[in-house]
Amino acid sequence: MDYGECVVTRIEDPVHGTQLRIDHADPVIRITPELLADIPRPPSEWPVTFDGTVLRIRGVNRTVIYRIREILEPVPGHLGCWDYIGEWPD
Secondary structure, eight states, X not given: OOOBOEEEEXXXXXXXXXXXXXXXXXXXXXXXXXXXXXXXXSSOSSSEEEOSSEEEEEOSSOEEEEEEEEEEEEOTTOTTOEEEEEEOOO
């Protein structure tokens, strides 16, 4: 199966701090464990959060939410890490 993309631009604003702009978001994406490991758990002021089942990206132009739909095979070379399939909730 082919998966889409979620393209985000990081904006360093001296007044408002780090912000994100969502340039493109497809309804189904493959999410790597490396990405999830770098995201703070809620509550957080960071514009991206992951609570174990939901990835939320708050951009200045829109918010996208991906629910974990499926856990894929282990990632080679990363014992205990898995790729995930995220999908927009209905």
